[in-house]
Amino acid sequence: MTTVTKAKVENFNAIIDRASERKGGAEALASLVVLPASNELLSQLTSDRVLSQMSKSVFKSGFVWRVVEIKWPSFEEHFFDFNLEKILMMPDEMLERKATDPKIIRNLKKVFTIRDNAQLIKDIEIEHGPIGDFIANWPTTDIIGLCELFKRQGSRLGGFTGYNILRALGKDTFRLSGDVEAYMRSRDVITGGLQSKTSLKAIQQQFNEWQQQCGLSLTEMSMILAYSCGDNRVGFAS
Numbered sequence: 001m002t003t004v005t006k007a008k009v010e011n012f013n014a015i016i017d018r019a020s021e022r023k024g025g026a027e028a029l030a031s032l033v034v035l036p037a038s039n040e041l042l043s044q045l046t047s048d049r050v051l052s053q054m055s056k057s058v059f060k061s062g063f064v065w066r067v068v069e070i071k072w073p074s075f076e077e078h079f080f081d082f083n084l085e086k087i088l089m090m091p092d093e094m095l096e097r098k099a100t101d102p103k104i105i106r107n108l109k110k111v112f113t114i115r116d117n118a119q120l121i122k123d124i125e126i127e128h129g130p131i132g133d134f135i136a137n138w139p140t141t142d143i144i145g146l147c148e149l150f151k152r153q154g155s156r157l158g159g160f161t162g163y164n165i166l167r168a169l170g171k172d173t174f175r176l177s178g179d180v181e182a183y184m185r186s187r188d189v190i191t192g193g194l195q196s197k198t199s200l201k202a203i204q205q206q207f208n209e210w211q212q213q214c215g216l217s218l219t220e221m222s223m224i225l226a227y228s229c230g231d232n233r234v235g236f237a238s
Helices: 012-023 026-032 039-043 047-060 065-078 084-088 092-098 108-128 131-137 140-153 161-169 178-186 197-214 218-227
Strands: none
Touching (some): 012 026, 012 197, 026 218, 047 065, 047 108, 047 131, 047 161, 178 197
16 A cells, blocks of 8 residues: 655744744845735836736846846847837848847747747737736636636746746746755655656645634745745844
8 A cells, every 4th residue: 555645834824933033033034035016016027028028028038137237228229128019020031130240149949939939928818818817817726727727828938937037027936946946855855857747746735724723915924935945045143
């Protein structure tokens, strides 16, 4: 008979207490934690701003984030402020020419994702209505489902990228940082690959259970969990 080992997870209040101790107290911890945007604010997101953030996150993947931020005004200029209709009308030759300009990051494959992901947003809006409403109304109990949609229907939106996009837009989401992964493994929440469907489902379920305990957002819990373990420690004189 096979014995199933139950995950050795803590009540989230114990995680909050440990993070507070590591960061120098409850007030110090609270100052490090950000809140997600309200659904009202998320609903105001327009397709051009969502595409801009999608594209920025794609270019940041595997690259120096600071350089991407410095060059982003030039991206906005070169790609018509990420106007969806204008982007979708850009032929291959124009994208290839844009990709040679030193004012932006010259990565042809990533430049082509801008048009690909414009089509993703267009398809979503045709089927579901404004992209802001779509993101706002997506249930936080299934963030992995939204990231999977981005990965499946978009271009280069897999891995951590989908979660980074949502966090940057203000959508309530956890992030799969090294500290979060280490905790989930140490408590037997996951045993296989971090990006496997089984692991992602287990992580989502664990955050959902914690939310029932403490009432915090996924964003808050994800950050507090990271601050409670691993190398996320600050020094205080004894």
